[in-house]
Structures are given as structure tokens and as C-alpha cells.
Amino acid sequence: MNRILRISSGFVFLLPFLTGCVKKDFKEFYARPDNLAQPIYQQLVARKNFTSLLACIDKAKYKEILSNAGYWTFFAPNDAAFQNYLTAYGINSIAAIDSVTARKIVTYSLVYNAFRKDQLPNYQSSSGVIPNQAFKRKTVYYDFVQTESGSARKIVASNRNGSFVAGDNNNKSIPYFIDSYLNAKGLSATDYNFLYPGITYTGFNVADATVVNSDIVAENGIIHEIDKVVLPLLSIEQYIASNPDYSEFNILLNKRASYVSNADLTHRYKVLTGYTDSVWVKLYSSTLGFSPNNENYINGGTDSQIGGYTFVVPKNQEVKDYTKYLLANFGTFEAAPPEVLTDFINAHMWTSQVWPSRFNNSPNFQGEVPTITTDNIVDSKQLSNGIFYGTNKVQEANVFRTIYSKPYLDPRFMLMTRGLNAELKYSIINAHVKYTMFMMSDVSINAAHYGWSSERNSWSYSVAPFTTVDYSTNARDRFYRILQTSVTQPTIDLTDLSGQGIVEMYNGEYIKYDNNKIYASGNFDAGNYLVKDSSKTLINGTVYYTHEVVPAGKLSTGGLLTFSENQIGYHINALAAADPANFGSFNSYLINSSIWTAATLSIIGTTAGSFYTILIPTNAAIVNAVKQGWLPGDIATGVPNFKPTLALDKDKVVRFLTYHILNKYTVVPDGVKSGAFATLLANSNGDPTYITVINQLNSMELRDAFNNSAMVVLSKSNNLSNRTVIHSINKVLKYQY
Numbered sequence: 001m002n003r004i005l006r007i008s009s010g011f012v013f014l015l016p017f018l019t020g021c022v023k024k025d026f027k028e029f030y031a032r033p034d035n036l037a038q039p040i041y042q043q044l045v046a047r048k049n050f051t052s053l054l055a056c057i058d059k060a061k062y063k064e065i066l067s068n069a070g071y072w073t074f075f076a077p078n079d080a081a082f083q084n085y086l087t088a089y090g091i092n093s094i095a096a097i098d099s100v101t102a103r104k105i106v107t108y109s110l111v112y113n114a115f116r117k118d119q120l121p122n123y124q125s126s127s128g129v130i131p132n133q134a135f136k137r138k139t140v141y142y143d144f145v146q147t148e149s150g151s152a153r154k155i156v157a158s159n160r161n162g163s164f165v166a167g168d169n170n171n172k173s174i175p176y177f178i179d180s181y182l183n184a185k186g187l188s189a190t191d192y193n194f195l196y197p198g199i200t201y202t203g204f205n206v207a208d209a210t211v212v213n214s215d216i217v218a219e220n221g222i223i224h225e226i227d228k229v230v231l232p233l234l235s236i237e238q239y240i241a242s243n244p245d246y247s248e249f250n251i252l253l254n255k256r257a258s259y260v261s262n263a264d265l266t267h268r269y270k271v272l273t274g275y276t277d278s279v280w281v282k283l284y285s286s287t288l289g290f291s292p293n294n295e296n297y298i299n300g301g302t303d304s305q306i307g308g309y310t311f312v313v314p315k316n317q318e319v320k321d322y323t324k325y326l327l328a329n330f331g332t333f334e335a336a337p338p339e340v341l342t343d344f345i346n347a348h349m350w351t352s353q354v355w356p357s358r359f360n361n362s363p364n365f366q367g368e369v370p371t372i373t374t375d376n377i378v379d380s381k382q383l384s385n386g387i388f389y390g391t392n393k394v395q396e397a398n399v400f401r402t403i404y405s406k407p408y409l410d411p412r413f414m415l416m417t418r419g420l421n422a423e424l425k426y427s428i429i430n431a432h433v434k435y436t437m438f439m440m441s442d443v444s445i446n447a448a449h450y451g452w453s454s455e456r457n458s459w460s461y462s463v464a465p466f467t468t469v470d471y472s473t474n475a476r477d478r479f480y481r482i483l484q485t486s487v488t489q490p491t492i493d494l495t496d497l498s499g500q501g502i503v504e505m506y507n508g509e510y511i512k513y514d515n516n517k518i519y520a521s522g523n524f525d526a527g528n529y530l531v532k533d534s535s536k537t538l539i540n541g542t543v544y545y546t547h548e549v550v551p552a553g554k555l556s557t558g559g560l561l562t563f564s565e566n567q568i569g570y571h572i573n574a575l576a577a578a579d580p581a582n583f584g585s586f587n588s589y590l591i592n593s594s595i596w597t598a599a600t601l602s603i604i605g606t607t608a609g610s611f612y613t614i615l616i617p618t619n620a621a622i623v624n625a626v627k628q629g630w631l632p633g634d635i636a637t638g639v640p641n642f643k644p645t646l647a648l649d650k651d652k653v654v655r656f657l658t659y660h661i662l663n664k665y666t667v668v669p670d671g672v673k674s675g676a677f678a679t680l681l682a683n684s685n686g687d688p689t690y691i692t693v694i695n696q697l698n699s700m701e702l703r704d705a706f707n708n709s710a711m712v713v714l715s716k717s718n719n720l721s722n723r724t725v726i727h728s729i730n731k732v733l734k735y736q737y
Contacts, residue, residue, distance in 0.1 A: 448558025
């Protein structure tokens with residue numbers, strides 16, 4: 001026991017000595033290296049030209065943060081920068097700067113993570129670092145609860161487009177301009193000076209400040225010394241609201257904003273301030289290109305490093321003048337369809353950072369290039385979430401300057417607008433393609449027994465005696481067919497209806513005009529026509545306003561260019577009855593042939609809904625064909641035999657008839673369609689046979705399989721049928737009779 005005690009006593013005696021050695025080694029191993037740079041705060045102290053900034057740091061209570069571990073980039077304004085700041089704002093001394101302002105200066109100059117100059121242009125994407133793509137970084141600064149002019153409501157800006165995400169403070173970004181970025185993007189000092197006139201671009205600028213000493217290494221980050229105090233930049237929304245030159249546009253913009261109370265933000269506000277006011281999130285409609293109070297480009301994350309929004313805002317008088325045009329038929333935006341105001345605002349929104357040198361050719365949110373140029377820009381600002389351009393001219397949306405605008409901006413044509421939105425809008429708002437459009441008022445549409453059911457969300461149609469209403473897709477398809485018959489094919493702009501002509505419409509059907517009278521196939525059947533009242537010339541074509549004329553004993557089609565409900569055979573019969581000398585022989589062969597269905601007046605081989613061209617030789621041409629043995633009859637006299645009994649003669653008639661029907665094509669002498677067109681006749685192999693069309697304006701030549709030529713007789717042609725045009729021709733075309 002004594003021996004054990006002696007050993008134990010010795011160990012106890014040595015323990016302090018051994019412990020002291022371990023502590024000494026531990027401290028030496030983990031001691032701060034002598035060559036390690038001091039933290040940011042101590043570096044600023046040591047450099048002796050940041051006394052004003054240090055005072056702000058102390059007042060903002062950021063001394064401890066910048067003196068300890070961390071990973072920051074600090075754009076540090078020197079004492080000369082502060083002296084200029086004090087002079088500019090009429091402040092006597094640094095001591096007169098309040099703690100709120102001091103905190104703004106410090107936190108907006110402080111960026112998360114440490115970046116040398118050569119690293120700042122690198123985009124920190126989710127897939128890795130992409131060099132020379134970034135020109136902004138998120139700062140520590142953010143606006144929390146704010147108020148708006150004329151309101152005591154406490155609000156927080158949305159941090160996403162059209163929504164709000166909890167836990168995201170909507171931190172502001174600070175922009176910088178470095179040669180490597182500008183060179184990679186094809187930009188120059190001219191772009192910088194457009195945004196910062198009077199400021200020298202040096203190759204490393206932070207907003208309108210110049211970096212005079214870069215890459216100062218600190219234990220907890222990197223310092224870049226700048227020659228100007230940079231206050232937090234306003235967001236696009238804040239700048240518009242703060243500048244009275246844009247108050248008219250700001251009023252309209254706020255019509256697309258809403259306020260949603262937020263319990264979490266209200267609680268946070270109470271904890272931080274002691275006030276019990278409700279806090280609201282200010283949200284902009286998701287139908288807008290972006291939310292101008294959103295500091296997160298696109299969806300947040302690091303997207304704001306490489307992108308920003310662009311907002312073009314006209315000055316007050318320009319907004320007043322243009323909205324007067326937009327609201328000429330409505331009076332107020334509240335009375336107009338909501339899309340009108342949305343389209344007006346969206347025309348001025350770009351969902352990308354549009355640099356000045358790229359402005360003239362950059363498409364906006366609506367996919368349209370500017371109707372203004374940089375010469376119209378009177379105010380330009382790089383803001384925290386994008387670029388602002390103030391202008392002396394409105395950006396004109398295509399929906400407001402094309403033929404689409406006439407029904408869109410007139411409450412008398414709301415049903416037509418609804419139809420156009422579903423069918424033709426994105427074609428006819430192309431400012432570079434010409435069209436002609438005949439207007440369809442709600443009164444005319446209803447008079448033709450069409451309508452829109454809001455309850456069923458469908459088009460409706462009723463027929464005499466109008467006791468039942470069809471809400472099926474049939475009603476929709478009928479209405480769309482009429483709508484498309486009221487708009488011409490692309491590139492066709494009828495600036496004058498005083499002569500005569502036939503015109504292909506958007507759906508492939510044709511209409512005719514004769515000295516300002518306009519007909520479609522349904523109007524011919526009913527015996528009525530439309531008459532031009534007036535016209536409007538737009539950037540991409542002409543719009544006609546019309547009224548219906550219904551002669552005595554004829555039927556109304558409601559004032560629309562409507563389609564025929566009858567079969568092709570009905571119209572061939574009618575032509576033969578009206579002009580037997582030119583259409584009678586063809587019709588007689590037809591109605592006695594095996595391809596005729598008397599009960600329905602239809603031609604076997606044709607399909608409802610398809611397009612056809614019927615080429616009807618004159619009686620004289622048929623007499624010549626009989627003499628040549630191409631058709632049954634008396635070869636000596638040329639008198640046709642319309643009821644042949646021989647199978648061979650019956651076959652000749654069918655071949656004759658079907659070879660004179662162009663299958664799935666409608667061709668008129670307008671100089672548009674030429675080439676080889678399939679006929680309804682198939683050869684012995686079952687393949688289609690062809691007729692060659694040589695088409696010129698007011699002249700159309702036809703060539704058969706034997707290169708025989710026939711001409712369309714203009715005075716007897718261009719007869720409208722159901723998706724079909726019927727021509728008179730001066731010779732019979734031959735295919736192996």
C-alpha cells in the first residue's frame with residue numbers, strides 16, 4: 001500500500017507539469033498564424049483612410065460581425081468618398097449620420113461570400129461556376145416593412161413574380177461593371193455611360209463608384225476600396241413611385257397590384273418594433289411580365305447575378321394621350337376588358353437586362369421589338385433589380401396598332417374578339433404581315449343566331465324556328481368558319497373595294513366584291529350582300545365596317561359573311577338553270593351519270609368539308625368534244641347524248657366529269673396558285689391525274705394530260721359554292737377518253 005501511495009504521489013506531482021506541456025502545444029498548434037491578414041474591421045483601422053466608414057460600422061453595430069469569422073466582400077468607401085457624400089447631402093459630420101442611414105451604407109456595401117475582382121464576373125450557377133457572366137451580387141441589405149405615399153398600410157414587397165415565399169428577405173443586389181464581363185457580353189463603356197452619364201468607366205466600377213484599390217485580403221473576406229458612398233439602389237417599382245414624371249403610369253401599374261395580409265410578417269414586425277400593425281405583402285398580377293418590386297430575378301437563387309428586368313415607362317403626357325386612344329370606346333380601364341391594361345403595361349416590360357446598345361432590337365415580354373428607339377429615352381437608371389428607361393414615347397403593343405385592335409378596343413365587337421383570341425389573334429397581330437378584316441359586331445352575330453354562353457363556357461347556335469339551342473362543338477365550328485371567312489389570307493390587303501374581285505380568306509374559302517358590295521357563298525344563297533360603310537387603315541392592313549342589304553323576298557344572314565349550307569350539285573344545277581347555254585350540257589351529263597345522287601344533290605367522290613374547283617366547259621366546248629369522240633353523242637353534229645347506254649360511253653362521261661374537278665384545291669384567277677393540281681379522276685393504277693394551272697391576275701390557263709390548253713371564261717366564272725369555286729372554261733380537257 002505504501003508503495004502504491006508513493007507511486008501515486010509521484011504521478012500527482014508530475015501531472016501539472018504534463019498538463020502545462022499539452023496546453024502549450026495546443027495553443028501553439030492552433031494559434032493564429034502570424035502572417036494571416038487581419039479581419040475586415042481591423043484592416044480598415046490599419047489603413048487609416050476609412051475612419052468615416054468605421055464610424056458608420058460602429059453606429060450600424062456591425063463591428064463585431066466584421067471583426068470575426070465570416071466570408072464577405074466589402075465595397076468600402078474611403079474617407080474622401082464620405083467627405084463628398086457629406087457635402088452633397090449637406091451633412092455637417094459623420095456624427096450627424098443616423099444609425100438607419102449608417103446601416104444602409106454598410107449593409108448595401110457588404111456582399112455574401114468573398115470575391116476577388118477576377119471572381120466577381122463568375123456566375124455561381126447550380127451546375128457550377130460559369131466565367132464572365134455576372135454583373136451583380138446580393139447584398140446584406142433589404143427593405144423590410146415600408147409604407148407607400150398616401151397610405152398608412154405597412155407593406156413588404158413580393159419576392160417572387162406574382163407570389164411571396166416566406167424566409168426570403170428580398171435582398172437588394174449591387175451592380176458592378178468589369179472589363180472581363182463587358183468584353184464577354186460585347187458591351188462597352190458606352191453602355192455604362194448611358195446608364196451613368198458623366199461617370200468615367202475605369203474597367204472596375206461599382207454602380208457609379210470607381211474601385212481605387214481592389215483585392216485587399218482580410219481574414220474574413222475581400223475588401224475593394226471605392227471612391228463614392230453607394231446607397232441602396234431603388235427597385236424599379238420604388239423609382240417609378242418616387243419620380244413624379246411617371247405618376248400616371250404608376251397609377252395604372254398599381255391597378256394590377258393587390259395586398260395580402262401575412263400573419264408571420266405581422267408577428268415578426270411586432271417582435272422587432274413593438275408595433276401591432278398588420279403587415280401586407282404587395283403582389284402584382286401574375287399576368288404581368290414580372291413584379292417590379294421583386295428583387296429576385298426570375299425565381300431567386302443566384303439568377304440575379306446574371307440578369308435583371310427592364311422597364312420602359314413613358315412620361316405623364318404620353319401616357320395620358322395614349323390611354324385616351326385606348327379608352328376611346330370604354331371611357332375607363334375598369335370598363336374595358338382587363339387584358340387592355342395588362343397588355344399596355346406588358347408592352348413596356350422586358351424580362352431581361354436590356355443594355356442600351358441592344359435596346360433597339362430586343363423583344364419585350366410580348367415578343368415584340370421596340371417601337372421606340374434610344375433617341376426616345378430621356379431617363380436611364382441601373383436599379384437594384386434591373387434597368388429603367390424613361391421615354392417621351394409610348395411603346396405600342398401590336399394588339400393596339402394592328403387590325404386586331406379594332407374589335408379589341410370596341411365594346412361593340414366583344415364576341416368577335418373572343419373568337420379571334422381563340423383562332424386568329426397571334427396571326428393578325430403580326431405587324432409585318434398584311435391582312436384585310438371585315439368587322440362582325442355583336443349585334444350581327446346575335447342576329448345570325450350565334451352567341452356565347454358564360455354558364456356553359458361555349459358558343460351557341462340556333463336554327464329556325466329557334467326553339468332549341470346547340471351548345472356543342474358544332475356551334476363553335478360554325479362560328480369560327482364565319483369568323484375566318486371575315487379575314488383574308490396573309491399578305492392580302494384590300495385597300496379598295498370599288499372594282500370587282502374574288503379573294504381567298506383565312507380558312508381557304510373565297511368571297512367576292514363588286515363596287516363595295518361584298519358576298520360570301522351563304523350570302524349568294526340568301527340573296528343578300530354587305531355594303532361598305534367605312535374603313536380604317538392599320539399598320540398591317542385594312543378593316544371594313546359594313547351593313548347588310550336584304551332585297552325584297554331575300555333572306556338575312558345577320559350581316560355576316562356566311563357560308564353556304566348547300567351541296568356543290570345544288571349550285572351547278574342553279575347555274576344551269578340561270579345560264580343553260582354555258583352550264584346546261586355539263587349539268588345534263590352530271591345529273592344522268594353514275595356519280596350523281598339526286599336526293600342530296602351531291603357528287604359521289606366529293607367529301608363534305610373539302611375544297612374543290614369545278615371546271616365546266618361551255619356548251620360549245622362540249623359540242624366540239626362530242627365531235628372528237630371524247631364524249632357520247634352524234635360525232636357528225638356534236639349533239640351530246642346525256643343518257644348513253646353503252647358502258648364505254650358511261651365511262652367516258654364519268655372520266656370527263658371527274659377530270660374537271662380539282663380535288664382538295666380551290667383555284668381562282670388571282671395570280672396566286674399555279675402548278676399541277678390533282679383531279680377527282682384516278683388512273684388505272686389508282687393514282688390521281690393532274691391538270692396544270694397557269695395562273696395570272698384575271699387570267700387562268702389550264703393544260704390537260706395531252707398539253708391541250710383551255711382558258712377560264714372570266715365573265716362566267718368565280719361562282720361560289722360550299723368551299724368550292726365553279727368556273728366556266730372554253731374547252732374540254734382530255735385524259736385518255
